[in-house]
Amino acid sequence: MTQAFEYRQNQLFAENVSVQDIHQTYGSPCYIYSRAAFENHFLAYENALQDVPHLVCYAVKANSNIAVLNVLAKLGAGFDIVSIGELERVVAAGGDTSKVVFSGVAKTAAEIKRALELNIHCFNAESDAELDRINQVAQEMGVVADISLRVNPDVDAKTHPYISTGLKDNKFGINVDQAQATYLRADSLSNLNVIGMDCHIGSQLTEIQPFIDALDRLLLLVDNLADNGITIEHLDLGGGLGVVYNDEQPPEVSDFIQSIKTHLGDRKLKLIFEPGRSIAANAGIMTTQVEFLKPTEHKNFAIIDGAMNDLLRPSLYGAWQNIVPVTVRPEAEQNTKVWDLVGPVCETGDFLGKERALDLQPGDLLAVKSAGAYGFTMSSNYNSRNRAAEVMVDGDQVHLIRKRETIEHQLAGEQCLPA
Ligand SMILES: Cc1ncc(COP(=O)(O)O)c(C=O)c1O
Numbered sequence: 001m002t003q004a005f006e007y008r009q010n011q012l013f014a015e016n017v018s019v020q021d022i023h024q025t026y027g028s029p030c031y032i033y034s035r036a037a038f039e040n041h042f043l044a045y046e047n048a049l050q051d052v053p054h055l056v057c058y059a060v061k062a063n064s065n066i067a068v069l070n071v072l073a074k075l076g077a078g079f080d081i082v083s084i085g086e087l088e089r090v091v092a093a094g095g096d097t098s099k100v101v102f103s104g105v106a107k108t109a110a111e112i113k114r115a116l117e118l119n120i121h122c123f124n125a126e127s128d129a130e131l132d133r134i135n136q137v138a139q140e141m142g143v144v145a146d147i148s149l150r151v152n153p154d155v156d157a158k159t160h161p162y163i164s165t166g167l168k169d170n171k172f173g174i175n176v177d178q179a180q181a182t183y184l185r186a187d188s189l190s191n192l193n194v195i196g197m198d199c200h201i202g203s204q205l206t207e208i209q210p211f212i213d214a215l216d217r218l219l220l221l222v223d224n225l226a227d228n229g230i231t232i233e234h235l236d237l238g239g240g241l242g243v244v245y246n247d248e249q250p251p252e253v254s255d256f257i258q259s260i261k262t263h264l265g266d267r268k269l270k271l272i273f274e275p276g277r278s279i280a281a282n283a284g285i286m287t288t289q290v291e292f293l294k295p296t297e298h299k300n301f302a303i304i305d306g307a308m309n310d311l312l313r314p315s316l317y318g319a320w321q322n323i324v325p326v327t328v329r330p331e332a333e334q335n336t337k338v339w340d341l342v343g344p345v346c347e348t349g350d351f352l353g354k355e356r357a358l359d360l361q362p363g364d365l366l367a368v369k370s371a372g373a374y375g376f377t378m379s380s381n382y383n384s385r386n387r388a389a390e391v392m393v394d395g396d397q398v399h400l401i402r403k404r405e406t407i408e409h410q411l412a413g414e415q416c417l418p419a
């Protein structure tokens with residue numbers, strides 16, 4: 001299989017297009033995605049699940065550009081959403097709303113109403129209070145809402161504390177010990193129809209065991225509910241499978257799914273997954289250009305045009321993403337020095353990489369790898385910087401899928417007080 005991003009004669013390519021050529025047309029910073037990579041990563045889930053009833057709901061928050069959603073919708077994807085904005089993106093991308101699951105701890109009445117109008121697959125409810133709200137909106141509309149309960153299994157996902165979600169200290173879901181009571185209550189509410197159980201224990205997991213630990217707790221609950229007359233039709237194990245940023249060794253999708261299937265035994269449950277990062281991260285890079293080199297006695301700074309507002313993960317989590325030259329010079333090895341790659345934003349925490357061994361000159365173009373997930377979606381206008389352009393490469397074609405913002409975009413909607 002062709003690699004999505006690979007060097008050909010010392011030039012970085014995205015599929016069949018040179019990244020330098022994309023830069024000539026679209027400038028930097030720029031997010032560049034590979035259509036084939038998105039498709040292959042999604043199909044890895046589909047293929048692993050083909051022999052069982054299933055639904056793969058791509059987690060829209062990872063990368064919500066409508067071109068990305070459309071590419072996945074064409075392959076039959078479902079979608080995991082957490083807001084009305086994400087739902088409207090699915091609609092705009094031609095996604096099938098009957099394959100949408102709605103997660104999130106605080107769905108508003110307006111969001112619930114819109115989701116019911118669009119006939120989504122189900123709500124992943126996260127609290128008793130939220131169940132009441134969904135029931136009430138459904139009652140007002142004269143419909144019945146299909147419900148799954150997000151169970152918090154109190155399992156350590158062994159990942160960064162900010163992205164661990166399945167411990168009882170985390171705000172997410174209904175504590176596994178209280179879940180049976182909440183199910184019985186949900187079952188008694190007139191405008192709810194209980195169909196599923198879900199959990200999502202965290203993101204960037206590199207081991208299968210925490211998923212299995214969570215599954216064990218959920219299956220115990222499924223069996224207890226069956227004894228109480230409540231049939232669970234689907235089990236949604238969320239997203240969370242990790243990717244290679246550096247030297248991580250996450251399980252292959254096929255091995256991960258196989259372990260889950262084996263563990264289910266002969267229970268007839270439809271399986272739902274909500275993968276985000278494992279589909280999007282390595283389907284994208286972000287380019288950034290070196291503005292100035294600022295070597296000091298103490299440290300070498302390379303000041304680049306990409307910043308924490310463009311790609312927040314290094315600043316927020318201390319995340320490490322590989323940063324590589326778009327053009328490798330023949331004499332790169334002997335000119336390599338150690339650099340901190342820092343952006344123009346007025347924050348000490350504004351860096352994309354620290355202590356990177358690179359051969360750098362002003363004007364060089366760099367690519368931050370694994371930037372397809374939680375890259376553009378977490379970007380902001382901090383320091384009134386325009387957000388980057390996004391392009392998708394499809395073979396030898398390049399499509400602009402989001403224009404670089406302009407100051408006009410930023411000022412639209414603002415106004416001064418009257419004189
Ligand atoms: C409920 C839910 N589902 C799915 C995901 C996607 O997770 P990941 O990108 O790790 O696959 C998240 C984010 O962590 C989430 O909160």
Ligand SMILES: N[C@@H](CCCC[NH3+])C(=O)O
Pocket residue numbers: 061163203204313373374378
């Ligand atoms: N935004 C995080 C992941 C959080 C996933 C959302 N529940 C990251 O970049 O790693």
